[in-house]
Amino acid sequence: MKRNALVFVVLVAAILGMLAAGKYLDRTRKHGPLKMVGNVKGVQAPDFDLATLDGRRVKLSDFRGKAVLLNFWATWCPPCKIEMPWFEDMQKQYGKDGLVVLGVAMDDTEAPKIAEFAHEMGVNYQVLLGTDQVSDDYGNVQYLPTTFYVDRNGIIVDKAAGLFSREEIENDIKKILVSSYNPGTAQTSRASVVHSPAPATHAAKAAQ
Amino acid sequence: MTKRSGILATVVFSLASLGLAQAPGDKQPSVTMAPVGNVQIRAGAGTSVEMDFRVGSEFHINSHHPKADYLIPTVLKLNPPEQLTVADLKYPAGEEMAFAFSPNEKLSVYSGDFTINAVLKAPANAAAGSYPVKGELRFQACDHSACYPPRSIPVQFQVTVVKK
Numbered sequence: 608m609k610r611n612a613l614v615f616v617v618l619v620a621a622i623l624g625m626l627a628a629g630k631y632l633d634r635t636r637k638h639g640p641l642k643m644v645g646n647v648k649g650v651q652a653p654d655f656d657l658a659t660l661d662g663r664r665v666k667l668s669d670f671r672g673k674a675v676l677l678n679f680w681a682t683w684c685p686p687c688k689i690e691m692p693w694f695e696d697m698q699k700q701y702g703k704d705g706l707v708v709l710g711v712a713m714d715d716t717e718a719p720k721i722a723e724f725a726h727e728m729g730v731n732y733q734v735l736l737g738t739d740q741v742s743d744d745y746g747n748v749q750y751l752p753t754t755f756y757v758d759r760n761g762i763i764v765d766k767a768a769g770l771f772s773r774e775e776i777e778n779d780i781k782k783i784l785v786s787s788y789n790p791g792t793a794q795t796s797r798a799s800v801v802h803s804p805a806p807a808t809h810a811a812k813a814a815q
Numbered sequence: 816m817t818k819r820s821g822i823l824a825t826v827v828f829s830l831a832s833l834g835l836a837q838a839p840g841d842k843q844p845s846v847t848m849a850p851v852g853n854v855q856i857r858a859g860a861g862t863s864v865e866m867d868f869r870v871g872s873e874f875h876i877n878s879h880h881p882k883a884d885y886l887i888p889t890v891l892k893l894n895p896p897e898q899l900t901v902a903d904l905k906y907p908a909g910e911e912m913a914f915a916f917s918p919n920e921k922l923s924v925y926s927g928d929f930t931i932n933a934v935l936k937a938p939a940n941a942a943a944g945s946y947p948v949k950g951e952l953r954f955q956a957c958d959h960s961a962c963y964p965p966r967s968i969p970v971q972f973q974v975t976v977v978k979k
Contacts, residue, residue, distance in 0.1 A: 683887045683955055684962040686916035713964065724885060749843075750961045769960035770916050 647766045652677070652757045653744035657711065657735040660722040665709070665735055668761070671790075673707045674783035675757040676776075679737065679748045681713045682724045686770040687752040691728045693773045697780055698732045704784050705759065708732035711741060713751060754779075758786035844956030844963050845871035851972035858979050859939035861902055866891070866931045866970065868952065875924040876954040878909025882923050886955070887965050891931050893950035898941040898976055903934040915959055937976045945975045 652675075654668045667675065678694060680687035691710075698708045712721045712734055725734050742748045745755065756765040756779045764786070765779050849867040856862045870876055877886045893901050907930060909923030935948070948971065955965040 681962070681964070682885050683965070685886070685914070685920070685922065685957065686961055689916050715964075749963055751963070752961060769958075 647746065647755070647763045650763050652755060652761050652763050653741075654761075655741045655744065657738065657741060658718075660718050660725065660734050660736070665733065667709075667757070670707050670709075671761055672759050672788040673705050674701075674759055674780070674786065675755075676706065676708045676780060676783070677711065677745075677755040677757055678708065679711045679713055679742075679745070679751055679753045681751050682716070682721060683714070684751045688728065689770060690752055690754075690776070691730060693776055695729060695731050697777065701780055701784060706780060706784060710734045711737040713737040713742065713748065756780070756783045758783045759788040760786065762786075842871075842873065844874040844876075844958070844966075846876065846952065846954055846956070846966075846968055847871075848952070848968065848970055854935070854972060854974045856899070856935060856937040856941075856974060856976050858937050858941040858943070858976055861934055861936035864933045864935055864972065864974075866933065866972075867928060868925075868931070869928050870926050870956070873958050874956045875912070875922075875926040875958075876956045878923040878925050879906035880909065880923060882921070886922070887953075889925060889952065889954045891933070891950060891952050891970065893933060893948055893970065895935065895948045895974075896946045898937060898944070898946055899948065899974060900936050900938075901933055902936045903932075905932040905934075907931070914957075935974060939979070941976045943976050943978050945973055948972055948974055 652667060654666055656664055656666050659665055667677070676694065676697070678687075678690065680691070694708045694710070697706060710725070710730065710732060712725075714721055714737075718736060721734065721736070745753075750768050752767075752770060754767045754771075754776070755763050756767075758764050764783050767775070767779065847869050849869070851864060851866060854862065854864050876889055879888050879890065881888050889906070891904055891906075893904075895901055907925070909925060911921045912924055912926075913919075913921045931952075950970040951967040952970055953965060953967045956963050
């Protein structure tokens with residue numbers, strides 16, 4: 608009798624699993640891949656210290672208090688090109704509300720070529736030169752585009768692996784914009800332990 | 816009966832778990848090369864070598880002549896030994912395809928199986944013997960919604976040079 612009950616429970620679990628898988632596959636067919644939220648949602652975004660196209664250094668922690676759209680892309684990636692004009696529009700539309708779009712170029716090429724590409728695409732947001740370290744810190748980012756939505760406290764609210772629709776991107780932006788900045792809750796991430804904690808910059812101070 | 820039900824439930828659950836585990840980006844693109852049969856060249860002559868490649872399902876790679884400068888072409892590099900030279904490499908034409916991420920821009924790609932022909936030559940004074948030809952195929956793959964960094968796979972086959 609007990610065995611029958613166990614079998615029943617396992618079967619119910621299996622059916623629920625299949626339903627979930629079916630929903631996933633259906634959504635994937637209609638809209639592209641699902642977001643991989645399970646392993647990163649609610650996690651402190653690793654800090655980084657990356658070069659900009661004009662040779663400055665930028666840390667993620669510089670933007671504490673801002674909502675950050677962190678987009679990993681590459682010049683050889685056609686789907687990334689689709690998103691770039693949307694990000695430009697979002698930066699224009701929501702920049703005043705505290706949105707910062709950061710593009711992390713994962714090209715294995717020289718900065719001037721990336722700069723030329725970004726210029727041709729009309730990019731109006733900051734482009735950073737990606738490294739293996741930042742890729743590893745964010746879960747070995749190999750699938751481009753991949754976008755992390757980071758709230759004002761540096762917490763990853765969502766992750767989008769692959770190309771998503773403009774509407775979905777805008778919805779995710781709205782999710783990070785509604786977050787309120789709580790300086791006391793901001794934690795030190797693994798990466799920012801390795802690189803010494805960044806002093807508060809003008810960006811962070813302006814947001815306070 | 817109970818034991819059978821348990822096994823059935825386990826199998827069903829495992830299949831369901833497999834379905835859930837397949838997240839975007841989990842499946843890495845693969846390009847594989849079929850073994851090249853015996854290649855024989857007479858000293859002072861040449862021969863064509865067919866190299867058959869297969870792109871993993873759900874993926875495509877740029878052809879040798881992609882339609883935009885920013886795209887990374889598929890390139891085969893062969894490093895023959897001194898006794899052999901690569902006289903020519905013939906790539907197949909790409910298949911022009913539009914994807915969800917580029918509905919208005921057709922890309923020139925390889926998917927499924929494709930073949931690259933190499934014309935190898937052996938000089939008249941080439942010593943008879945068996946020689947390895949090594950190289951690599953460099954490609955950059957995408958699926959229906961995202962792309963992967965360029966990769967290379969090793970290419971290797973054996974060539975036997977015989978006297979005139």
